[in-house]
Amino acid sequence: MRSIRSFGDSITAGYFLGNGAPLPWNRQPPWWNPSLPPLPPDGNTYTPNTIGGGYRAFLAGNPGLRLVGNRTDNSAAWMWSGGQQGHDGFSGYKTTDLLHVVESLPSQFIQSDIILVHAGTNDILQNQTPTQTYENLKNLLGAILAKDARTMVVVAQIIPIFNPADSRSNPKVQEFNNYIPQLAGQLSSSWNRVVRSVDMYQGMLYPDDYWYYPSYPGIDGVHPGYLGYQKMAAKWSAMIESLPQLEPVSKPEFDPEYAAAAPTAEVDGELQAASRLMLGLPIDGE
Numbered sequence: 001m002r003s004i005r006s007f008g009d010s011i012t013a014g015y016f017l018g019n020g021a022p023l024p025w026n027r028q029p030p031w032w033n034p035s036l037p038p039l040p041p042d043g044n045t046y047t048p049n050t051i052g053g054g055y056r057a058f059l060a061g062n063p064g065l066r067l068v069g070n071r072t073d074n075s076a077a078w079m080w081s082g083g084q085q086g087h088d089g090f091s092g093y094k095t096t097d098l099l100h101v102v103e104s105l106p107s108q109f110i111q112s113d114i115i116l117v118h119a120g121t122n123d124i125l126q127n128q129t130p131t132q133t134y135e136n137l138k139n140l141l142g143a144i145l146a147k148d149a150r151t152m153v154v155v156a157q158i159i160p161i162f163n164p165a166d167s168r169s170n171p172k173v174q175e176f177n178n179y180i181p182q183l184a185g186q187l188s189s190s191w192n193r194v195v196r197s198v199d200m201y202q203g204m205l206y207p208d209d210y211w212y213y214p215s216y217p218g219i220d221g222v223h224p225g226y227l228g229y230q231k232m233a234a235k236w237s238a239m240i241e242s243l244p245q246l247e248p249v250s251k252p253e254f255d256p257e258y259a260a261a262a263p264t265a266e267v268d269g270e271l272q273a274a275s276r277l278m279l280g281l282p283i284d285g286e
Helices: 055-059 077-081 095-104 121-125 130-147 169-191 226-242 256-261 269-278
Strands: 002-008 065-068 114-118 152-157 195-199 210-212 219-224
Touching: 002 055, 055 065, 055 226, 095 130, 114 130, 114 226, 121 130, 121 169, 130 152, 130 169, 152 169, 152 226, 169 195, 195 226, 219 226
Parallel strands: 002 065, 002 114, 114 152, 152 195
Antiparallel strands: 210 219
16 A cells, blocks of 8 residues: 655645535546445535545545545545545645745654645745746755655646636746656656656636635635546546555654644635635735
8 A cells, every 4th residue: 555645735735625615516536435425416516524635535535545644634534534634735835834844844754655746836826936936846845855765756737826816826837837847857867766747737627627615706716626626636646556666664654743733724824815815805804
């Protein structure tokens, strides 16, 4: 069984999927936990909080994968029952914040067979240039490779930012994404390690693949909905299947002290503020 660490921001945590938003369904996930109720017909909504975890919820149904991490928030009850609740998704975190996470954790608590990295969205939302975001991501991936001498890294070309009120962010996403395949190749060569890139940008459709909640005025254009997370899971899964098998080792997978101190996904102040600004809404307290 392979240990998989999902590492990144609120998209990794599965923000807006499992925290009370109705979920549109129109096709069977690639793996489905048989203990869950039958899927509703197309166009219906599902009971909130039954499927937390974003793309991780789909990976969790693969019996060949063990999801690990120092956080457990926003994971569905059935993920907990199967021991698949672990992740390292930090809502609102930029690449520099994620670097601090890696540097602050003991090496044994960052280790895994494969680490899936989707990072850079918050940098772009907070007006970081694509070039600087790339440099920060390069430092982050280097720190991950230094902390774990065996992990294989899969780094994403991040999903689009679609919002009518924000015409500047998505061109920056595209420019940033252009750096990713070459970066993966350079790191693989310089570290003599398995580092691959996966294209999460292509195929994401607006508004179909993005989060929507009737009490929130519109689609935020940042966080996937059910179908978007499903697409992400399918791409991660295909890449995972293409990677070589590693010899199993015994190692810690969860740091309860660190997890207790980590901010919860519900806080997510920076990203909530950024999303509300894009929609032309006042930030709480203003």
